[in-house]
Amino acid sequence: EVQLVESGGDLVKPGGSLRLSCVASGFTFSHAWMNWVRQAPGKGLEWVGRIRSTTDGGTIDYVAPVKDRLTISRDDSKNTLYLQMNNLKTDDTAVYYCSPSRPGWELFPVFDYWGQGTLVTVSS
Amino acid sequence: DIQMTQSPSSLSASVGDRVTITCRASQTISIYLNWYQLRPGKAPRLLIYAASSLQSGVPSRFSGSGSGTDFTLTINSLQPEDFATYYCQQSFSSVDFGRGTRLEIK
Numbered sequence: 001e002v003q004l005v006e007s008g009g010d011l012v013k014p015g016g017s018l019r020l021s022c023v024a025s026g027f028t029f030s031h032a033w034m035n036w037v038r039q040a041p042g043k044g045l046e047w048v049g050r051i052r053s054t055t056d057g058g059t060i061d062y063v064a065p066v067k068d069r070l071t072i073s074r075d076d077s078k079n080t081l082y083l084q085m086n087n088l089k090t091d092d093t094a095v096y097y098c099s100p101s102r103p104g105w106e107l108f109p110v111f112d113y114w115g116q117g118t119l120v121t122v123s124s
Numbered sequence: 125d126i127q128m129t130q131s132p133s134s135l136s137a138s139v140g141d142r143v144t145i146t147c148r149a150s151q152t153i154s155i156y157l158n159w160y161q162l163r164p165g166k167a168p169r170l171l172i173y174a175a176s177s178l179q180s181g182v183p184s185r186f187s188g189s190g191s192g193t194d195f196t197l198t199i200n201s202l203q204p205e206d207f208a209t210y211y212c213q214q215s216f217s218s219v220d221f222g223r224g225t226r227l228e229i230k
Contacts, residue, residue, distance in 0.1 A: 035219075037168075045160070045168070045211050047219035061218070064125075097168065105173075108156045108215040112179070114167040 002026035002113040004098050009118030016088050020118055022081040022098030027113075030054060030076040033101040035109065036083050038094035039117075046094075048072075050101065050109070051081070066092075088122045095119050126150050126214050130222035136230040137202055145197045145225045147212035152192045156216035159188055159197045162224075163208040171210075172197060204229075 008020040022034070033056070036048040049062035051072045060072050071084040081098050095117040102110040127150035137143050147157065155175040160168045170179045172188035175195055185200040199206055207229050212222040 039162075044224045045162075045213070045221040047221065050219075063218075102173075105215075109219055110158055110170065110173045110215065111160070111168070111213075112170050114169075116167050 002100075004100075004113060004115035006096060006098055006115045006118040009096065009120045011121045011123065012088055013124050014088060014090060014122055016122070018085045018088065018120060020083040020085065020096055020120070022083075022115060024079045024081065024098075024100070027100065029074075029079040029100075031103070033106045033109075034072075034074060034081045035099050035101060035111065036072060036081075037097045037099060037111070037114075038092075039097070040091070040094040043094075048083070048096070052106070056106070085120070088120075090122050092120060093122045126153060126217055126220045128212055128214055128220050128222040130210075130212055130225050132225060133223065134226040134228065136228045138230045139202050139204060141202045142198065142200050143202060143227065144199075145210055145212075145227075147190075147195045147197070147222050149193045149195075149214055149216075153214045153216035155191050156214055157188075157190065157195045158213045158215065159186075160211045160213060161206075161208045162211065163205075168211075199227075202227075 003025045005023045035050040051060045073082045097117045099111040129148045157175045159172040176188045209224045209226045
């Protein structure tokens with residue numbers, strides 16, 4: 001059974017930093033292209049970015065608004081995905097989800113599995 | 125970015141009704157369109173992928189259609205658990221979601 005457990009969400013002041021984690025199980029994490037998606041309160045879903053599998057180069061794509069402040073990384077030995085968030089803004093307030101791209105569909109992502117999410121609140 | 129325009133943004137319906145939600149892409153995306161259901165406190169759920177393929181385990185009252193720029197999600201015979209928010213997502217070029225359609229009980 002695929003499980004994704006996000007953690008690390010917290011209340012943080014504008015300009016602060018936070019690191020989110022996503023521990024995965026039930027699939028071969030090292031082969032998976034992993035994604036972060038967020039949902040701000042009362043708003044829709046927004047794809048934040050993804051990291052390719054190490055065997056596929058481990059390269060990372062970000063949505064433009066977060067490109068210089070958020071960093072996605074992975075530790076395949078721990079089956080864990082990370083999202084380092086720096087210089088946080090109030091607009092970053094959201095529930096953050098991780099999700100693996102469906103195998104074989106990495107270039108046209110389909111998100112079969114999602115965690116429960118972790119809440120990040122940026123407020124003074 | 126590809127703009128995904130969902131309509132309506134909200135609708136009210138009754139148990140047993142049939143509803144249709146539309147999603148229009150700002151440029152052609154072939155069939156690379158997925159639909160998700162979000163309920164409060166639950167993880168998002170994939171319903172339809174590649175425009176019309178039903179995800180395993182999803183009831184057959186859900187169906188999707190379309191290609192190019194125009195897509196629809198249809199729910200036949202609404203059940204109480206279907207009252208939720210629905211999102212389309214294009215995966216043809218990067219990833220973009222629609223703004224969601226909130227389905228409420230009339």
